[in-house]
Amino acid sequence: MNNYLPMYDNFTHNHLILYYFNETDLPDTVITQQHIDTYPEVEEEYDAIVKTMEKIEQALVSPSQESINKILAYSKAVSG
Amino acid sequence: MQKPVLTDQQLVELYQQGNENCLTILIERHQKRIFSAILFLVNDRETAEDIFQDTFVKVINTLKRGAYNEEGKFLPWVLRIGHNLVIDHFRRNQRMPLVHDKEDYSIIESLKLTDENAQDKMMREQIYKEVRLLVEELPFEQKEVVILRHFADMSFKEIADATGVSINTALGRMRYALINLRKIIETKKLVLVS
Numbered sequence: 001m002n003n004y005l006p007m008y009d010n011f012t013h014n015h016l017i018l019y020y021f022n023e024t025d026l027p028d029t030v031i032t033q034q035h036i037d038t039y040p041e042v043e044e045e046y047d048a049i050v051k052t053m054e055k056i057e058q059a060l061v062s063p064s065q066e067s068i069n070k071i072l073a074y075s076k077a078v079s080g
Numbered sequence: 081m082q083k084p085v086l087t088d089q090q091l092v093e094l095y096q097q098g099n100e101n102c103l104t105i106l107i108e109r110h111q112k113r114i115f116s117a118i119l120f121l122v123n124d125r126e127t128a129e130d131i132f133q134d135t136f137v138k139v140i141n142t143l144k145r146g147a148y149n150e151e152g153k154f155l156p157w158v159l160r161i162g163h164n165l166v167i168d169h170f171r172r173n174q175r176m177p178l179v180h181d182k183e184d185y186s187i188i189e190s191l192k193l194t195d196e197n198a199q200d201k202m203m204r205e206q207i208y209k210e211v212r213l214l215v216e217e218l219p220f221e222q223k224e225v226v227i228l229r230h231f232a233d234m235s236f237k238e239i240a241d242a243t244g245v246s247i248n249t250a251l252g253r254m255r256y257a258l259i260n261l262r263k264i265i266e267t268k269k270l271v272l273v274s
Binding site for chain 2: 013014017018021023048049052053055056059060061062063064066067068070071072074075076078079
């Protein structure tokens with residue numbers, strides 16, 4: 001898959017990833033926002049990033065209570 | 081009246097002053113993100129439980145020594161410790177996960193898709209389980225960048241330094257992780273319930 005989005009000079013998927021994670025500088029932030037607002041393909045790509053990351057959030061799991069109890073017991077033991 | 085919520089930094093300071101309950105609150109607050117990050121990397125529940133415990137042993141020792149200096153960044157700090165312990169675990173067992181030469185390695189080709197009952201798929205627990213599996217089945221280097229960036233809040237520059245690759249490679253791994261996750265979700269027709 002080509003890293004460049006069609007027709008948009010020097011605008012790549014990396015811009016969208018950096019934008020999602022708040023790592024773009026001000027000029028790139030403006031350019032990226034303009035591309036998202038202007039081109040439906042870019043907006044679609046950005047929405048896909050957002051939705052995929054949301055799905056990861058839904059996959060979070062907890063450790064066992066036994067692990068937590070051991071950690072708390074260790075903390076109490078070393079606090080003397 | 082709503083009770084004020086203590087920040088991580090306040091809880092750390094109170095814990096260092098001897099308030100053990102503050103550690104309980106910190107663990108309750110962050111246990112899912114920390115444990116999931118470790119589990120996604122090692123793909124084994126028992127190993128993840130061990131590394132989760134070892135992570136907090138290091139956290140406790142550092143806090144008790146007064147050596148913690150990551151003001152305001154407790155969770156990323158803990159996740160970096162967990163990540164380092166995962167790498168140590170693989171090195172110790174001489175079973176470092178395979179790093180694929182091609183960044184565009186496609187997870188779809190390596191997946192064994194099964195015909196599952198559509199109704200079962202709609203059950204929340206099953207959906208969660210499947211999504212977890214999706215993340216677990218990503219190539220290690222793609223999972224690593226997702227976890228370090230999304231969970232540990234490290235910048236791509238920090239990830240590049242920590243993993244010994246260029247920023248462009250780190251970005252490329254994130255991009256292909258997202259592509260692979262999308263492909264799997266579409267192929268498995270996962271519809272997640274918020």
